[in-house]
Amino acid sequence: MTDNATDNATGIAIVGLGCRFPGAGDIQAYWKLLLSGQRQFSAVPANRWNHDTFHEPGRRRGGHAAYTDQVAFLDGVERFAGLHYGLPPARVRAMDPQHRLMLDVTREALDDAGWGRGGFDRENTGVFVGISVSDYKDLMTARIRAVSLADGSIGGATDPRILEAFRERAEELSTIHSFTLPGSLLNMAPATVSRQFGLGGPSFAVDAACSSSLIALETAVAHLRQGTCRIAVVGGAYLSLTPDGLVGFSQLGALSATGVCRPFDKDADGFVLGEGAGSVVLRPLPDALADGDRVYAVIKGIGSANDGASPEPLAPTPEGQLRAMRRAYADARVTPSSVGFIEAHGTGTRAGDRAEAQALRRLRTEYPDDDPALCYLGSAKALIGHSLSAAGIAGLIKTALVVHHRTIVPQPDTTPHPDLGIEAAGLRFAPAARPWPSSGGPLRAAVSSFGFGGTNVHVVLTPPPAPLGHAAGTAEVRPRATHRSLAPNPAPGTAPNPTSC
Known part of the structure; x- marks a missing residue:
């Protein structure tokens, strides 16, 4: 398997980025955070919920509590400049904040690509968003649940005094309005992006649990290769607005009791629940090169698979993960041993780390004529x-x-678990930021994402082909343009907003 100039025809260029992650309000901040290796874990903020009610350290099973209070949450999720998009306050209040985040990070990604008003083919731009749950829907419909508890519909008859208390509390909760239902539907995340920016390509949500946004990526790549859209916006979003996720993952025993996510480490004991949203702008590599776009990286190959007949629905299997990896390298037409950096799924759970490490060991040693090069391993979950x-x-x-x-x-403070065989597979963790080692061969990287239910995705990335307008890897991520800012599509009956993004 070798690189070939004809591969450019199937390569997909990443030309714009936008994000919100804990401790990183934009792409520049995210890169600085990654370089610093600083963890962003803290106690559940008081403005989310009263976590004292749901926190019982040491209790692993039963009840309504979590054994940890450590999370990696976003600040200011309630802040949103709705009028910039021509959205009235009532509509904004009914919008799931995940949808608002997708608007903002997509605007930044399109702006980062250097495309202003009329600067790209909006009619043939698709939107593909990975999104699985809406805690906001639960908050917006809490009044209905309270009334159902009050009249005995949920839980059956109970003490009249308790029923009356539910009725009184229900009167204080939000009422259902005309925008409430559409505001919480998952498909409205991509639909809102398409509508606000006037994008006429395919637009839909994808749910594959933790691998949702990379399944959305695979779908977008297929559309771009088939020519059913010329540009694609791919994103993912998650916010934890109720205690449900923290309590539920505690009951599974998946969360770190120590409050620190340590993927593949000898002291790993689970993950820390995080939040975030991100968006990337894609187009076929030949189009990007012809227009002189700044290309962050090229999607060389992508593959997905399911675990199939696994012992349990939530138990990861190395076979399913390996299947996705093999398909990605077959699509890329390169050998796995040539990859120098892998962003692992890396949750820090015992079962997850064990399955992923086994898949990586087999992947890097199953080509007998190949000598695997040194490869660095990482997982952003250790930080965010x-x-x-x-x-x-x-x-x-x-x-x-x-x-x-x-x-x-x-990858901060990582001592590989000796039973995982990480080093035997030629995998290493970088204790500090360092230049990519020069081996004389092509520079290649990969990223994995595995979801509950067994859906696995693996992606192979390379730099854009030379020559470019500047030496590869020397330019900083440029800040959002102010002279060519993206103008959202105004809502009916409103004037376009002339303010720069």
Whole structure:
């Protein structure tokens, strides 16, 4: 398997990035965070919920509590400049904040691509968003649940005094309005992006649990290769607005009791629940090169698979993961041993780390005529937690930046578990940021994302082909343009907003 100039025809260029992750309000901040290796874990903020009610350290099973209070949450999720998009306050209040985040990070990604008003083919731009749950829907419909509890519809008859208390509390909760239902539907995340920016290509949500955003990526790549759209916006979002996720993952025993996510480490004991949103702008590589776009990285190959007949629905299997990896390298027409950096799914759970490490060992040693090169391993979850449906896009953006800057970012304080065989497979963790080692061969990276239910995705990335307008990897990520800012599509009956993004 070798690189070939004809591969450019199937390569997909990443030309724009936008994100919100814990401790990183934009792409520049995310790259600085990755270079620093600083963890973003803290106690559940008081403005989310009263976590004292749901926190019982040491209790692993039963009840309504979580054994940890450590999370990696976004600040200011309630802040949103709705009028910039021509959205009235009532509509904004009914919008799931995940949808608002997708608007903002997509605007930034399109702006980062250098496309202003009329600067790209909106009619043939598709939108593909990985999104799985809406905690906001639960908040917006809480009044209905309270009334159902009050009249005995949920839980059956109970003490009249308790029923009356539910009725009184229900009167204080939000009422259902005309925008409430559409505001919480998952498909409205991509639909809102398409509508606000006037994008006429395919537009839909994808749910594959933790691998949602990379399945969205695979779908977008297929559309671009088939020519059913010329540009694609791919994203993922997740917010934890109720205690449900933290309590539920505690009951599974998946969360770190120590409050630190340590993928593949000897002290790993689970993940930390995170949040975030990210968006990337894609187009066929020949189009990007012809127009002189700045290309962060090229999607060389992508593959997906399911675990199939696994012992349990939530138990990861190395066979299913390996199947996705093999398909990605077959699509890329390169050998796995040539990859120098892998952004792993890396949750820090015992079962997850064991399955992924086994798959990686087999992947890197199953070509007998190949001598695997040194490969660095990482997982952004060690810094920003596990953002579920946004986890794949977080890993993709990280890996695209690693390729763009030709810099290996650190994996903090990692001592590989001796039973995983990490070092025997030629895999290493960087204790500090370092230039990408020069081996004389092509620079290649990969990213994995595996979801509950067994859906696995693996993506192979390379730098854009030379020559470019500047030496590869030497340019900083440019800040959002102010002279060619993207103008959203105004809502009916409103004037276009002339303010720069």
